[in-house]
Amino acid sequence: MLVAVPETTVDAFLGGRVEAIQPARAHHRSGLDAVILAAALGHSAQGRVVDLGAGAGVAGLSLAARAAGVAVVLVERESELVACTREALGRAANAAFAGRVEALRGDLLTDATRKAAGLAPASFDHALMNPPFHDRNRVRASPDDLRARAHVLEAGGLDTWFRAAAALVRPRGTLAAILPADRLPDVLQACEGRFGSLAVLPLHPRADAPAVRVLVRGVKGSRGPFRLLPGLVLHGETGSAFRPGPAAILRDGASIADIHPSWSDPNWGETEPERS
DSSP states (O other), X not given: OOOOOSOEEEEEEGGGTEEEEEESSSSOOOOHHHHHHHTTSOTTOEEEEEEETOTTSXXXXXXXXXXXXXXXXXXXXXXXXXXXXXXXXXXXXXXXXXXXXXXXXXXXXXXXXXXXXXXXXXXXEEEEEOOOOXXXXXXXXOSSXXXXXXXXXXXXXXXXXXXXXXXXXXXXXEEEEEEXXXXXXXXXXXXXXXXXXXXXXXXXXXXXSOOSEEEEEEEETOOOOOEEOOOEEXXXXXXXXXXXXXXXXXXXXXXXXXXXXXXXXXXXXXXXXXXX
């Protein structure tokens, strides 16, 4: 079924190696967070990756462009965004990796809706996630319903998203998620009993500013220790230009491990996937 999206823009990422099509208004528009999330996995990542609540697909497309060994499934419940992703996969700029990317429409948050979307339990090696993060009773939602649905959590809160990720990745599979820094306590609670060997990377706008985002990674079923990593600073002391490391992620397709050594871990996300 064709889905009409009233007005869209074509947005270039990774220095033009990726082109995404996004609604010009109403829906959430992906940018920095999605590219940083994709950079959690490096060039040598292998296996099947699911992007939970993929929006217009920026994170998954950016990962596919970086890592030739992954196949990416982008799952999104809003039909207009799925239509944007499918259109983007036909663009010449994305031809090198489009054959390894699939866009599915579906609701991730219950066993029944995952099954209806064709998502089998424990069928992925890695998961990416940039979920809604506002609690409905703590924020005034946007009057635009589609934007509110992208930013405001439904019943069950963040826990339902981490439960979905744990259901979809195999034992010893990995998760990477990006959220506002003030949601870190909730993230740690949601990972309890599901993902271990947690590493948290704070993202600071400037060296003297508090972190505004955290990138969290974990391994399903692991009992490894928690690590709080040195923060990644995005901008210099003045101006809006990115520092060389973050700029290499945004412009050149570098991974976080390429520019921030503390993120590097040979046991996380870079090994060959398990085979049945």
